[in-house]
Amino acid sequence: QQPVQSPQAVILREGEDAVINCSSSKALYSVHWYRQKHGEAPVFLMILLKGGEQKGHEKISASFNEKKQQSSLYLTASQLSYSGTYFCGTERMDSNYQLIWGAGTKLIIKP
């Protein structure tokens, strides 16, 4: 029931774009995206709800395909500060506020 994230790791040059995917085999109420830097706590990026509502930072964009139970996080014109591990957390329709987390995607940005 753990969501599957892909790719496992990405190496980019500063200014390049990346897409990180998260898919679930269960019907979802929401998908949460967080970024975690080494030794720090996860930081909120974006929440996407079933039905189309979303909340997040201006510079971050994401999508949620309800038919496929898949979400994608789009990182454009990447900056060095985007480096870290990106986690998706999925909230199932029957899970009542609990999140199940993917294994993470490690993003390395090189100058």
Next chain:
Amino acid sequence: EADIYQTPRYLVIGTGKKITLECSQTMGHDKMYWYQQDPGMELHLIHYSYGVNSTEKGDLSSESTVSRIRTEHFPLTLESARPSHTSQYLCASSDGTTYNEQFFGPGTRLTVL
């Protein structure tokens, strides 16, 4: 400023010791969570609470216990620490509204020798 705090930040103890990891939040959130995370790995939910006097076990089997006597405080206790408990423990809270965004504390890195 609303925030979520965890103490201690780092703890090194011997096998068999009893420890309590503290977590407090000033946001008035009803929902609180404890996660266990090994370096670079996913977060595993070990306990959660929907409010005062409400506690539930998460998906990951854990030998720890929690209590929720006050809204702002959600301590986690290990009665007898073992090397297998070595990990990072993250506390989080959420307001349980439509978006249910989770706010994380800085974590406690526990090493059991």
